[in-house]
Amino acid sequence: MKSCGLVVEYNPFHNGHALHARESRQKTESDIVVAVMSGPFLQRGEPALVSKWSRTEMALLGGIDLVIELPYSFAVQKAELFAKGSISLLEYLGCDSFCFGSEDGRIEPFIEAHGILSENAETYNETLKSLMEKGNSYPASASKAFQAISKNTEMLDLTKPNNILGKEYVSTALSNGFSIEPYTIQRVAAGYHDVQLSSSPIASATGIRKALLEQKQELEAVGTYIPPSTLHGLQHYLATYHALHEWNMYWPLLKYRILASSLTELADIYEIEEGIEYRMKEMAKEAMNFHDFMTAMKTKRYTWTRIQRMCVHILTHTLKEDMIHAEEPSYIRLLGMNHRGQAYLRKVKKELPVPLISRLSSYQDRHIDTDMRAAQVYAMGLREPYQTALMKREFKAPIIKTNSLDT
Numbered sequence: 001m002k003s004c005g006l007v008v009e010y011n012p013f014h015n016g017h018a019l020h021a022r023e024s025r026q027k028t029e030s031d032i033v034v035a036v037m038s039g040p041f042l043q044r045g046e047p048a049l050v051s052k053w054s055r056t057e058m059a060l061l062g063g064i065d066l067v068i069e070l071p072y073s074f075a076v077q078k079a080e081l082f083a084k085g086s087i088s089l090l091e092y093l094g095c096d097s098f099c100f101g102s103e104d105g106r107i108e109p110f111i112e113a114h115g116i117l118s119e120n121a122e123t124y125n126e127t128l129k130s131l132m133e134k135g136n137s138y139p140a141s142a143s144k145a146f147q148a149i150s151k152n153t154e155m156l157d158l159t160k161p162n163n164i165l166g167k168e169y170v171s172t173a174l175s176n177g178f179s180i181e182p183y184t185i186q187r188v189a190a191g192y193h194d195v196q197l198s199s200s201p202i203a204s205a206t207g208i209r210k211a212l213l214e215q216k217q218e219l220e221a222v223g224t225y226i227p228p229s230t231l232h233g234l235q236h237y238l239a240t241y242h243a244l245h246e247w248n249m250y251w252p253l254l255k256y257r258i259l260a261s262s263l264t265e266l267a268d269i270y271e272i273e274e275g276i277e278y279r280m281k282e283m284a285k286e287a288m289n290f291h292d293f294m295t296a297m298k299t300k301r302y303t304w305t306r307i308q309r310m311c312v313h314i315l316t317h318t319l320k321e322d323m324i325h326a327e328e329p330s331y332i333r334l335l336g337m338n339h340r341g342q343a344y345l346r347k348v349k350k351e352l353p354v355p356l357i358s359r360l361s362s363y364q365d366r367h368i369d370t371d372m373r374a375a376q377v378y379a380m381g382l383r384e385p386y387q388t389a390l391m392k393r394e395f396k397a398p399i400i401k402t403n404s405l406d407t
Contacts, residue, residue: 003096004032004095008035009048016203024183033064036068036069036086038075040378042075056336067399072318102163106184110170117146117149120149124148137303143157169182212244219238255293258280259285279297325367330365330367331357333371
């Protein structure tokens with residue numbers, strides 16, 4: 001059984017994701033496609049539109065065979081740590097390859113970039129530090145520092161989000177001597193952050209979410225861009241929980257956490273640094289909603305994404321000490337599988353280097369506690385009795401779909 005891994009968020013699963021899964025299976029000649037998926041909160045510091053359980057079911061019905069969760073300790077992180085957790089889990093599961101979307105669909109520039117960065121690590125890090133001290137954001141500084149050492153600005157464009165993540169995926173695999181082989185396919189149609197929907201059946205998840213929220217959750221507005229199974233999943237989620245998750249649902253909770261915490265308590269939160277807690281307290285007093293708060297907080301040095309991640313850590317009360325040992329995943333949490341995924345898991349189960357968790361009651365770990373806290377806070381965006389219902393879902397068995405179509 002040859003297997004290919006994908007690093008995903010599926011927020012929500014759309015036509016582009018289905019194409020990615022299908023082409024990855026074909027390009028790597030794999031029998032099994034495994035997805036490592038972020039849980040309730042995502043890499044850019046946002047709550048997922050619907051729960052990980054709903055997104056897992058969408059994935060299984062859309063062409064994925066096995067879905068595991070990327071722990072919170074790696075999911076709500078900068079690209080380097082996000083990639084480290086994701087690719088490590090796919091390596092643990094014995095995946096032969098992983099495949100990601102990139103701007104031109106060639107793997108060679110990513111491998112070359114890793115070599116250049118490895119050979120010039122000291123110069124790169126010094127340049128990066130200097131650029132950030134001048135007030136540049138991390139993404140902008142990283143791109144400029146790479147250009148300075150590569151002497152070939154056309155080799156790999158690190159201003160593009162997919163290329164930034166792709167570079168980190170490849171670096172994780174090569175730096176750690178993993179056996180998993182990197183592949184990439186070219187992104188088509190919509191860009192990562194495109195917010196406008198077009199006549200093409202492929203749109204970005206950002207554009208789909210924007211349309212859903214602007215159209216007051218009228219699902220017909222995005223029907224062209226998502227598989228029927230995703231449309232049904234969104235309909236079912238709304239019927240069950242009566243809401244789609246977005247930041248403003250959590251603003252009262254976040255504002256309370258900021259204002260009720262002392263400056264010392266805020267400074268202990270993961271990623272809160274350089275005295276930004278003072279600014280947060282001042283801006284929280286004035287802001288009427290999350291967007292107003294973020295607009296007031298954003299600076300050239302602190303990107304929207306970076307501040308959102310801080311906000312998630314405040315919301316979940318994730319302390320610096322909680323993340324000290326988050327160097328590599330210590331467990332594999334199963335979210336769902338179809339009949340092919342089940343067969344693959346039976347095959348590799350005895351060789352797994354870390355525990356496989358299918359029920360929370362069977363495992364104790366400081367990072368699983370962080371995952372649990374994140375899941376509970378995520379549910380708190382809902383009204384009762386839906387809030388409690390989603391919290392209880394966390395302790396049930398994972399989704400197993402045995403009737404998904406062959407792809």
